[in-house]
Amino acid sequence: MRPIFLFMLLNFLGYAQHQAEVDFIHAKVVIEPIPHLKEIIGNVTYTFDVLKDVDSIFLDAKDMRFTSVKLNAVPIKFDSNGRTISVKHDFKGGSKHSITLEYVAKPTQTVYFLGWDDEKKNNTSIKNIEGKQIWTQGQGKYTSHWLPSFDDMTEKVEFDLSIITYRNYTTITNGKLSNAGNPRGDGKVELVYDMEHPMSSYLLAFVIGSYDRQSLISKSGVSLTNYFYRNDRALAEPSFRYTKRIFDFLEEEIDVPYPWQNYKQVPVRDFLYAGMENTGTTIFSDGYMVDSTAFIDKNYVNVNAHEMAHQWFGNLVTEKDGNHHWLHEGFATYYAYLAEKELFGADHYHWKLYRSFRELKSLQDSGEGQSLLDPKASSLTFYEKGALALHMLRVQVGDKAFRKGIKNYLKKFQFKNVTVSDFLTEMEKSSKSDLSEFKKKWLENKTMPSTEVKTQFAKAAPSLKSVFTMEADLKAAQGDDIDYLKYWNETNSIHFKRHLLGNYMRILPDQIIEMAFESDTLPIRQQLVFFDDVKRFNKSDYESLLTDNSYVTVENALIQLWATYPKNRFAYLETTKDIIGLPNKNVRLLWLTLATLTEGYNTRETKVYFDELSGYTSSVYAFEVRQTAFQYLKEAFGFTEQNLLDLIQGTTHHSWQFKKFSRALLDDLLEDEVYQERIVALVDKLKPEEKRYIQSKLPQGNPKRN
Numbered sequence: 001m002r003p004i005f006l007f008m009l010l011n012f013l014g015y016a017q018h019q020a021e022v023d024f025i026h027a028k029v030v031i032e033p034i035p036h037l038k039e040i041i042g043n044v045t046y047t048f049d050v051l052k053d054v055d056s057i058f059l060d061a062k063d064m065r066f067t068s069v070k071l072n073a074v075p076i077k078f079d080s081n082g083r084t085i086s087v088k089h090d091f092k093g094g095s096k097h098s099i100t101l102e103y104v105a106k107p108t109q110t111v112y113f114l115g116w117d118d119e120k121k122n123n124t125s126i127k128n129i130e131g132k133q134i135w136t137q138g139q140g141k142y143t144s145h146w147l148p149s150f151d152d153m154t155e156k157v158e159f160d161l162s163i164i165t166y167r168n169y170t171t172i173t174n175g176k177l178s179n180a181g182n183p184r185g186d187g188k189v190e191l192v193y194d195m196e197h198p199m200s201s202y203l204l205a206f207v208i209g210s211y212d213r214q215s216l217i218s219k220s221g222v223s224l225t226n227y228f229y230r231n232d233r234a235l236a237e238p239s240f241r242y243t244k245r246i247f248d249f250l251e252e253e254i255d256v257p258y259p260w261q262n263y264k265q266v267p268v269r270d271f272l273y274a275g276m277e278n279t280g281t282t283i284f285s286d287g288y289m290v291d292s293t294a295f296i297d298k299n300y301v302n303v304n305a306h307e308m309a310h311q312w313f314g315n316l317v318t319e320k321d322g323n324h325h326w327l328h329e330g331f332a333t334y335y336a337y338l339a340e341k342e343l344f345g346a347d348h349y350h351w352k353l354y355r356s357f358r359e360l361k362s363l364q365d366s367g368e369g370q371s372l373l374d375p376k377a378s379s380l381t382f383y384e385k386g387a388l389a390l391h392m393l394r395v396q397v398g399d400k401a402f403r404k405g406i407k408n409y410l411k412k413f414q415f416k417n418v419t420v421s422d423f424l425t426e427m428e429k430s431s432k433s434d435l436s437e438f439k440k441k442w443l444e445n446k447t448m449p450s451t452e453v454k455t456q457f458a459k460a461a462p463s464l465k466s467v468f469t470m471e472a473d474l475k476a477a478q479g480d481d482i483d484y485l486k487y488w489n490e491t492n493s494i495h496f497k498r499h500l501l502g503n504y505m506r507i508l509p510d511q512i513i514e515m516a517f518e519s520d521t522l523p524i525r526q527q528l529v530f531f532d533d534v535k536r537f538n539k540s541d542y543e544s545l546l547t548d549n550s551y552v553t554v555e556n557a558l559i560q561l562w563a564t565y566p567k568n569r570f571a572y573l574e575t576t577k578d579i580i581g582l583p584n585k586n587v588r589l590l591w592l593t594l595a596t597l598t599e600g601y602n603t604r605e606t607k608v609y610f611d612e613l614s615g616y617t618s619s620v621y622a623f624e625v626r627q628t629a630f631q632y633l634k635e636a637f638g639f640t641e642q643n644l645l646d647l648i649q650g651t652t653h654h655s656w657q658f659k660k661f662s663r664a665l666l667d668d669l670l671e672d673e674v675y676q677e678r679i680v681a682l683v684d685k686l687k688p689e690e691k692r693y694i695q696s697k698l699p700q701g702n703p704k705r706n
Helices: 233-239 243-254 301-309 326-344 346-365 379-397 399-412 420-431 436-444 450-460 462-477 484-489 494-507 510-518 522-530 539-547 551-564 566-576 586-597 603-615 623-636 641-650 656-670 673-680 688-697
Strands: 022-034 039-050 054-060 064-071 084-091 096-105 111-114 133-136 156-166 170-173 176-185 188-194 206-209 211-217 223-229 262-268 281-285 317-319 416-418
Touching: 039 054, 064 084, 084 096, 156 170, 156 206, 170 188, 170 211, 206 262, 211 243, 223 233, 223 243, 243 301, 243 326, 243 399, 262 301, 281 301, 301 326, 317 326, 326 346, 326 379, 326 420, 346 379, 346 450, 346 462, 346 494, 379 399, 379 420, 379 436, 379 450, 399 420, 416 420, 420 436, 450 462, 462 484, 462 494, 484 494, 484 510, 494 510, 494 522, 510 522, 510 539, 522 539, 522 551, 539 551, 539 566, 551 566, 551 586, 566 586, 586 603, 586 623, 603 623, 623 641, 623 656, 641 656, 641 673, 641 688, 656 673, 656 688
Parallel strands: 022 156, 223 262, 262 281, 317 416
Antiparallel strands: 022 039, 039 096, 054 084, 064 096, 111 133, 133 206, 156 188, 170 206, 176 188, 211 223
């Protein structure tokens, strides 16, 4: 383990210098979330070794109130400045110590309490359990908002976490449950979890909510537990499809045993990202909990594999700092693509890389290419360019040397921190080659060797070779027709045919369009709904898309047909009236909008339809549902008072995506005098944070209520 942090009395300069004289070894943590106060009551005991004489230690601790601090079980004075907590003492090199901190945290980020606002203290354990969650998202360095810990990921500690919570909730956290629940009174229990190996504190996490579970065992005997909401048992299989196969593949491909005691996955509402690879405990957005129909449109497979791969790349071996972020995201992306290759074939794998290449090439051509060693690079660079770089490295050194280098790298640096140079050194040893040119071309340069990439793609994937040949023919033809039918018929690649339909629909011969409609391959048929001229197609052929087992296909076909053939609107609405769609209710929200707008359709139900649509802006729904409902209401009907209150609530939402959307929409409404006055009239009904935001947006001179 790499030792860290000493407090060097440099706060007057606004920072504390990282040191190498103290090594924190173990943490025994006990926390009790207090949902109605949005607080964490906790205590933690760290044991640490002193490597050289020092006079103080510190931990990161954001806005915490400490009730007791003890060094070696003896109370000691401490200094807490809202960012760190420090203790002065004459620490001798070679000595061992423990420090115990008791505290109360009221985190403004990192810990999210959902669904508790309307409940009183005395009934939080028994009412509306299904709608309540508590979950964390550390994202690099933010665990210090709920646990005195280390914002620098180079400090690795073995964390054993105990959580006190209500018995009728499910609790998920890192490690193996070693005690099934010590009774604590008031319907509470203490659950004790054990970790065997050290990890960076940003990877510590927990979830509390109402869940059932699916239990699997990997080929190597590792326990795999997939959690799902108790009402969503039917979604478990399609949502977690291939989990065991992905796990078994990664262990075999990486050739390093899974490093943790078990693996758990748990969905939460309004998560900030697709997923987060906490050690042994992935938390992900419940928008990926889908039924079998939705699987074709949006599934968890790639995110599943990506977060699982992080258990090796990021968790077992961790970057030293952001300059080496490629070692996390590029590797997890690459191994997720390899897992998809195992599941769906080589053509699928190469087309995934090719689509990434096209995005990166577009960025590069606009002069916005980025180096993989730039700590401020975009996700597109770290994830997709990173994966492409690994693909090309494997091509260069060969499978055997590549896999040997990966294995040696993980074994040598397990539970440690690394740099890009550490990785390249191991790959040079395994391949017996100089990788300085690779480093320059793929890691240091802002551009990619595009010709080299396309040459490799053409060699590896016949369907991509067809794309490049067709593009060359098009360029040479200079406007003359080329034989698209020949290209269509010479391959069975679904990806090639989707590419052809997506990019050349206006000029494709009718015979190809007919074959696309006749196809029993849903992704090919789905591509037809993204073309904006419905009258390009046979009407009855296009209407058949309304009954495809794809919610994206149905959604797009419905709006296109409704707009193009007004006389048939009743029939289209009747065909789709019972479809909800994806987790974001894409079909249902569109249907409610169109049913309300369609003159004469179930007139007695029009208000019912509008009320249902309007109700989806409520905070009881996921933000993806709310956002779409707001968009339809804005375009078609306008907002009720409750919609405006829901929108204002969104301006302070924890999800940055939804907050950004809500604030932009509110800005648009405030440009309208009528809406501005309506919003002003609501100020007294707002929570303090909402009121402050609204008042900051009102034009000068507009009355503000106290």
